[in-house]
Amino acid sequence: MDLCVLASSSSGNSVAVRSGESILLIDAGLSARAIERKLDEIGWSSREICGIVLSHEHQDHCRGASLLSRRYGVPVYGTVGTLEALSSQWRGDETLNEIKNGYSFSVGPFVCEPFSIPHDVADPAMFVVRCDGSSIGFATDLGRVTSLVRNKLASTDLALIEANHDPDRLRWGDYPWAVKQRISSPHGHLDNEQAATLAVELASAGVEHIVLGHLSPRHNDVEQVAQTIGRALVETRLQPRVTVIAPNERSGIISVVNGGTRT
Template identity: 35%
Template sequence: MKLWVLGSGSRGNAVLLESGGTRILIDAGFPCNVIAERLQGIDVEPESIEAVVVTHEHHDHVRGVGSGSRKWGWQIYATAGTRVAAKSLRAATVNTVGRSACFNIGDFDLTTAPVAHDAVEPVAIVAVSRSTGASAGVVYDLGCVNHGLRECIRGVDMLVMESNHDEIMLQRGPYPMSLRARIGGRNGHLSNKDSAETVASVARGGLRHVILAHLSEWCNEPTLALGTMRDRLGRTSFRGKITAAPQDSAIGPFMAAMVSRSSSQLTLNL
């Protein structure tokens, strides 16, 4: 299985997975021209993507879903609540899945898990390759982590994990008090500390890549997010790699057994 992050942050999110000849997106939160440009940079044709699985209805996750489906023939998978809440999906043909569902797309067996966020039916996604058994989790836009979610992502080979803000930077940042409370609340976004504690609680021998996602441009720094994760995982048996996903460029491919990345990508090896 291969994994790319096409970009992650408040201005757009998209994750590409490939296995056994099947390509799927988890979210498509960029305009179609941006998605096409990012895919071109990794030598992937948009038409080669079979489907997009939507985590929730917020604009930075669905912006290119409907238009991409019409333009390139993608199938769309989303919960019923997400379909209704996302205006751009109401006229689209959507394969409806539950918030705790198992379904198949080509070589992928996928599982959804409910998360706590200020959306209608937000979910995390775990994908398992039928041909290799490799697995990946995509967990972002959530304010807290429950036992069920931990069990769902426990033992994955690759994990895209939200590490949105540094708690001190959030409190000192430019946002009004109401927005700071929303971001730091149980239905908001995970702090670096909470993200690190979550990954530490699920890290097993198979986890090889942790990709930190949805970093705030105003209340976080890649070095802070990476350092917090490194310090916490350094007290576990984890011996993989930690990478911070940027907002404005694609990174990858990450693979279960090995990874290739450009020198411009910020990576820590433990």
């Protein structure tokens, strides 16, 4: 499998996973045009998209889903709560497929394992994607790390996890107090220290590559995340590969092959 983070921030989220000539989108939180352009930049064709899997109904995760589905005849997958919460967005000619946390489903060559996460939406899900003997785990937009999240990600070769904010920068930032409370709540977003703890746990379990995403442009930056994660890993002498995705920037192509990763 090949992975490219097309975007990962509060402005928009979408990850493309490719095997052969099939592309699976995990979320489509950019415009359809932006997703097409970013795929074209890395030499991938939007016509190869075989499915769009939605984690939840916030617009930074689903903005382009309807148009992409209609333009390319691509099925969209989401929990009942997510699809119903987006009822006003659907035009009626999309192919919508209901999924349920805890029950695997196939999209082209990919097997997706949805699992529940704590986030303040109708019925959120995150995913482990398996194909060609390799596995990628996704866990962003969650306020705390549950044992289920930890166990699901521990079985993967690469895990993309959230490092949304630095607690002090959020506390002293210019957001209204209610928004700060939501972000830092158990159903909000992981901070850098929570991400570092999870990174150590995953590295201890044998996860070879940890990707940090969904950074807040206001309350975080790549250097701060890298320092926090690096410090935690140095203390344990663990040496997984670590990649931090800058807000609103596309990653390079990361290959996950037979239990290892390479760029």
